[in-house]
Amino acid sequence: MKIERINPDFEWTRYRNITAVEDAASVSFPQRYKAPYASSTAHRRLSKAYADNAVSPLAHAHKEAGFVIAHWLGDYGFLTTEFRNESSATPYVLSASSEKSAGDILTTGKGVFEFDQVRNPLLFEHFFSTAGEVWWTVQVLDALRNTEHDGKIGLNPKEITRLASKSINVTIPNPERVLNPRFPTSGGAREFNNSDFLEPDRSADTWTINYLDVLSFVSDLIRTRLEGRVDLAFENSQYPNNFADSPRDREGSLQGTKRDSAGNFLETRSDTDTHKVQGVLQPKDLTAFIWLLLAEDFEEIPNFEYDNCNGYDDREIEDADGRTRTVLGCGNVLKRPRVRACLHCNAMVSVHDLDSEECPKNGLHSHRKHQRSWCSLSCRSRFQKRPLRV
Secondary structure, X not given: OOOOOEOOOOEEEEEEEEEEEXXXXXXXXXXXXXXXXXXXXXXXXXXXXXXXXXHOXXXXXXXXXXXXXXXXXXXXXXXXXXXXXXXXXXXXXXXXXXXXXXXXXXXXXXXXXXXXXXOOHXXXXXXXHHHHHHHHHHHHHHHHHHOEEOOEEOOOOOOOOHHHHOOOEEEEEOHHHOOOOOOOOOOOOOOOOOOOOOOOOOOOOEEEEEHHHHHHXXXXXXXXXXXXOEEEEEEOOOOOXXXXXXXXXXXXXXXXXXXXXXXXXXXXXXXXXXXXXXXXXXEOOHHHHHHHHHHHHHHOOOOEEEEEOOOOOOEEEEOOOOOEEEEOOOXXXXXXXXXXXXXXXXXXXXXXXXXXXXXXXXXXXXXXXXXXXXXXXHXXXXXXXXXXXX
């Protein structure tokens, strides 16, 4: 059995109306969305959310915890519906009740979730501890992706022999600053079987350890974070031809399917329909979905890289009336293949070899410009000038 796909029909809830201050926020107007299509780089965005709050200098109030979490909820939704205290086996449940019970972490009104750091510290702790783990994993994956070996950028496990790996060291952020005591260990204290040191410097900002130890570290972390959080599902169990690889629109809906006025699928079965059983991974919540994205990223280290969306950073926009407003950057990235066809000779060339390999038709190789430079149409529209109001 070969299972490689996240269920394309996995849905989660985000909130289209947010209000935030430095240490509190409220969200409302829930909207269901298909995460594999709308949030395929959510792990990178969560990593930036952690960096904005905990690592980068706080340039303005938008980087405070309440703002960071509120904007995440507007784009992606809560990481999970249960928040478990490390010292207690009883989870706090995300409840939509208008009355707060002993197990609820959030004070909720009708259709509105309200929370702050004083009454609901566990929500903030859970969000930033999870974001910190994701941030650390992303930094390590980028270190593996950008390390040079044998004249190539990126460490490809398929091409590196065990003998060669003994001389490859990778510098990564100190995991104990982010993961301790959560990161997985072997026999109590983590063993670094291939690195030069027996005991790492626990106060250092970075560790330099052997390549094989890094692979073991990341694989153990991802595996433990996915334990009990992913189910096996079979795509095509409800609708004919609903394969995991069927064509879909930008929102994840199957192309060619018909819906009624309420948005429900209409009966479109015919005698010529065929069935294909395809196993897919069904995450139990958004946290599991994000760790599946990291697992996918881990497997694809030498093949892909990420470019910033055109709306990645905050920007000052001058509207048609002459007024200037600040538009908050989305912080999203776009996934790009490293190897693409040359614009002139169609040879498959890595983006890192464009300036070093000669093209038989045009001196040096070059790639076609990517057609997509924005993460979404809504992101692009936020940075457009507002016309004059008549």
